[in-house]
Amino acid sequence: MVMSKAKWITVYASSSNAVNSHFFQLARELGTLLGSRGFHLIYGASNIGLMGALAQAVKNNGGQVHGVIPQKIHGHVPAFLEIDDLTITDTMAERKNQMIEQAGAFIALPGGFGTLEELMEVITLKQLQYHEKPIVIMNMDGFYDNLLAHFDLLYRQKFAKSEYRELFHIAKSPQDALDYIENYQPGSFGVKWTDLATSPTSED
Numbered sequence: 001m002v003m004s005k006a007k008w009i010t011v012y013a014s015s016s017n018a019v020n021s022h023f024f025q026l027a028r029e030l031g032t033l034l035g036s037r038g039f040h041l042i043y044g045a046s047n048i049g050l051m052g053a054l055a056q057a058v059k060n061n062g063g064q065v066h067g068v069i070p071q072k073i074h075g076h077v078p079a080f081l082e083i084d085d086l087t088i089t090d091t092m093a094e095r096k097n098q099m100i101e102q103a104g105a106f107i108a109l110p111g112g113f114g115t116l117e118e119l120m121e122v123i124t125l126k127q128l129q130y131h132e133k134p135i136v137i138m139n140m141d142g143f144y145d146n147l148l149a150h151f152d153l154l155y156r157q158k159f160a161k162s163e164y165r166e167l168f169h170i171a172k173s174p175q176d177a178l179d180y181i182e183n184y185q186p187g188s189f190g191v192k193w194t195d196l197a198t199s200p201t202s203e204d
Contacts (some may be wrong), residue, residue: 008103010106042102064085137171
């Protein structure tokens with residue numbers, strides 16, 4: 001598949017059918033907007049949970065769907081039947097790398113451990129200047145409030161620079177998320193290592 005990165009968005013999301021129905025509605029709203037605004041989806045290939053609802057909505061609204069799944073998971077998790085392109089990787093690391101490399105932007109819907117890991121990886125890679133792509137956290141109903149509060153703790157206690165707040169955008173709606181992506185301009189966050197020579201503050 002020939003892919004223009006600017007129009008392909010990687011979305012990280014839950015693959016659980018047990019989560020509250022309003023999260024499914026959020027996934028469908030995002031998928032509808034992605035397809036109707038000319039974007040295409042890269043995701044984990046599952047047909048269940050928010051992943052499945054998202055992929056179906058993208059297809060229903062004219063978008064293409066590219067799924068990436070490791071061999072170990074393929075066959076255990078039902079794949080989306082209307083998928084345009086399915087890539088099966090040898091490892092989870094290869095899966096994540098492809099989803100990063102082929103995307104023009106990233107959105108994190110509510111999700112579990114996997115979603116959190118993938119979100120943290122793309123934020124860290126942007127911090128280290130491996131990419132300059134937009135990252136959006138969909139914070140519906142305060143789902144990510146506790147994570148964002150922990151980020152604030154990192155800033156206050158100097159484990160991360162406060163300007164790293166600008167590495168990602170916190171969106172309250174799919175419209176907000178895509179408006180941010182469509183109008184995104186890469187920022188400058190400085191070099192992580194510029195303050196390495198600073199001496200630690202001593203405490204009595």
